[in-house]
Amino acid sequence: MPIIASNFKTNHTRASTKEYLEKVNNYLKTSQNSNSVFVFPTSTSIDNFSLEKNLEIGIQNAYFTNNGSFTGEIGLEQLEEFNIKTILIGHSERRHILGETGEEIAKKFEFYKNLGFTIIYCIGEPLEVKEAGLDKTLEYIFEQFIGIDTNYEKLILAYEPVWAIGTGKTATNSDIENIHKAIKEKIQKPLLYGGSVKVENVKDICKIANVDGALIGTASWKAEDFIKILENTKDLK
Ligand SMILES: O=C(CO)COP(=O)(O)O
Numbered sequence: 001m002p003i004i005a006s007n008f009k010t011n012h013t014r015a016s017t018k019e020y021l022e023k024v025n026n027y028l029k030t031s032q033n034s035n036s037v038f039v040f041p042t043s044t045s046i047d048n049f050s051l052e053k054n055l056e057i058g059i060q061n062a063y064f065t066n067n068g069s070f071t072g073e074i075g076l077e078q079l080e081e082f083n084i085k086t087i088l089i090g091h092s093e094r095r096h097i098l099g100e101t102g103e104e105i106a107k108k109f110e111f112y113k114n115l116g117f118t119i120i121y122c123i124g125e126p127l128e129v130k131e132a133g134l135d136k137t138l139e140y141i142f143e144q145f146i147g148i149d150t151n152y153e154k155l156i157l158a159y160e161p162v163w164a165i166g167t168g169k170t171a172t173n174s175d176i177e178n179i180h181k182a183i184k185e186k187i188q189k190p191l192l193y194g195g196s197v198k199v200e201n202v203k204d205i206c207k208i209a210n211v212d213g214a215l216i217g218t219a220s221w222k223a224e225d226f227i228k229i230l231e232n233t234k235d236l237k
Pocket of ligand 1: 219
């Protein structure tokens with residue numbers, strides 16, 4: 001069964017997140033859809049939601065600390081209040097827009113690994129690297145694993161080419177196939193694809209060899225569309 005995840009990024013309010021989750025949860029309750037579903041709302045919208053077993057809330061980001069003086073950040077204490085046990089680490093927007101370094105990402109990974117969190121770890125190359133060819137792309141991607149324990153049992157990977165995120169430009173199926181194959185040869189962990197996944201293409205993408213699911217931004221922000229995405233992928237292995 002595929003893993004299907006929605007990354008809200010900086011979208012939705014507390015009220016609309018609750019509404020969204022009610023809709024998705026009701027769908028899962030009645031549809032016999034056994035996909036493994038994750039939703040990553042904004043930090044201000046997390047709560048103690050009562051959800052189906054296969055729907056889990058994760059956090060988009062947190063600092064590697066229990067608590068302390070890190071203005072603007074949240075840590076373990078704030079996550080524990082809502083029983084959050086899943087975190088997204090290494091998203092390209094944090095790497096490239098918020099300036100998170102490989103070293104900080106590795107520390108974050110280690111901290112949340114030691115706490116037994118499920119970690120969705122994102123990797124992916126910017127356009128200029130893609131244009132330099134497959135070898136350069138793989139070299140860039142594998143550098144993003146430096147300091148990361150790729151044997152961690154609760155690790156899920158997400159390949160998200162930076163040039164495909166929020167641009168409407170999905171990688172071609174053969175790009176996805178080649179990159180996923182190369183990653184899987186080295187790291188045998190569930191591997192999601194992300195980058196302009198849509199209601200219309202999610203099924204075909206999830207059918208590509210070595211694609212275990214999808215991490216979706218824009219196309220997942222309306223509950224009705226996310227439910228269509230879940231419906232379109234429900235019969236896949
Ligand atoms: O960054 C993404 C998910 O983490 C992908 O975003 P889009 O689906 O908007 O391209």
